[in-house]
Amino acid sequence: MSITEKVESAIREQFLDDATGHDWYHIQRVVTLSKYIQSKEGGDLEIVELAALLHDISDHKFNGGKLDAGGKVAFDILRSFDYPEDRAMKVKYIVDNISFKGANTESEMNSLEGRIVQDADRLDAIGAIGVGRTFAYGGHKGQPMYDPNIPVKMHDSFEEYANSKGTTINHFHEKLLLLADRMSTKTAQEIGAKRHRLMERFLNDFLNEWEFKPDTE
Numbered sequence: 001m002s003i004t005e006k007v008e009s010a011i012r013e014q015f016l017d018d019a020t021g022h023d024w025y026h027i028q029r030v031v032t033l034s035k036y037i038q039s040k041e042g043g044d045l046e047i048v049e050l051a052a053l054l055h056d057i058s059d060h061k062f063n064g065g066k067l068d069a070g071g072k073v074a075f076d077i078l079r080s081f082d083y084p085e086d087r088a089m090k091v092k093y094i095v096d097n098i099s100f101k102g103a104n105t106e107s108e109m110n111s112l113e114g115r116i117v118q119d120a121d122r123l124d125a126i127g128a129i130g131v132g133r134t135f136a137y138g139g140h141k142g143q144p145m146y147d148p149n150i151p152v153k154m155h156d157s158f159e160e161y162a163n164s165k166g167t168t169i170n171h172f173h174e175k176l177l178l179l180a181d182r183m184s185t186k187t188a189q190e191i192g193a194k195r196h197r198l199m200e201r202f203l204n205d206f207l208n209e210w211e212f213k214p215d216t217e
Contacts, residue, residue, distance in 0.1 A: 004049045006081050011057065020140040021133030022056050026124060030055060033120035033191075040187040043112040047087065050078065051094040051117045071096035094118075100175055107182065119188035122179045127195030130176060131202055138168030145169065146210065172203055 001009075015024040034052040038045055054074040071092035078088040094114040098121055100107065109115050125133065138145065146169040153166060153174060166174065180196035183189045 003078070003081060003083055004046070004053065007050060007053050007077060010077060011053065015056070019136060021136040026133070027053060027056060029124050029129070030117070030120045033123050034117050037116045037120060037185055037187045038113075041112065041116060041185045043116055044090075047090050047094075047111075047113045048116050050074075051091045051098075051113060052120060054078075054091060054095055055098050055117055055121055057095065068096045100179075109184070115184035116188075119183050119185050119192075122183065123188055123191055123195065126176050126179050126192065127198050130195065131199065134171055134176065135168055138171065143168050143171075146206075169203070169206065172199060 012024055015022070015027060018024070031049060031052040034048050035045070038048045051074075054070075054077065057070045057073045057077070071094075074095045075088050075092040078091060079085065090111065090113065093110070094117055097108050097110075097114065098118050100122070107118070109118055124130065135145070143165075144150070144167045147167050150167050150170060152170050153164060164174070176199060177196065180189070180192040183192045
């Protein structure tokens with residue numbers, strides 16, 4: 001059994017019943033996207049696959065806000081299978097740095113493999129599936145779907161972003177509509193542009209229905 005198969009077997013069950021948009025199928029899509037981007041951009045395929053599989057392990061959104069907890073869990077899982085320490089450290093770094101941290105914050109990522117997996121994760125956050133995942137997560141958090149009296153906020157720090165009490169529609173403006181321009185690889189940029197346009201169309205239709213403009217029907 002390969003290391004990727006061992007990791008998949010070890011983590012799959014904990015994601016199966018997730019209803020926040022961070023389920024096992026999300027992980028599978030990120031793995032598939034990562035492998036496709038790697039096939040075009042290069043890099044170490046095994047590191048890419050492992051980081052994609054483990055990217056949501058102990059995610060800060062579900063572990064009390066601990067941004068660097070996931071990397072340690074990922075590292076420990078890999079070392080439990082006697083995976084080389086230096087390679088496990090590469091995966092740990094990617095897992096620790098993959099998350100979006102706010103509109104006005106910089107994203108750190110020091111490897112091609114990390115940029116590939118980060119792009120893949122961001123691609124799954126936008127487009128048609130991204131729309132569905134956003135509402136699933138908003139419902140999980142108890143956010144209102146939309147409130148025109150709650151302004152969009154461009155967060156200046158991870159702490160501000162993580163503790164935001166906005167709406168699901170605001171989240172599109174505060175994060176999702178920013179992602180296409182933040183893709184690191186040419187391959188992801190091409191995929192992201194199409195998905196970005198779909199979100200723009202969705203938001204336009206949503207607001208037209210919200211305000212009921214008969215001339216747009």
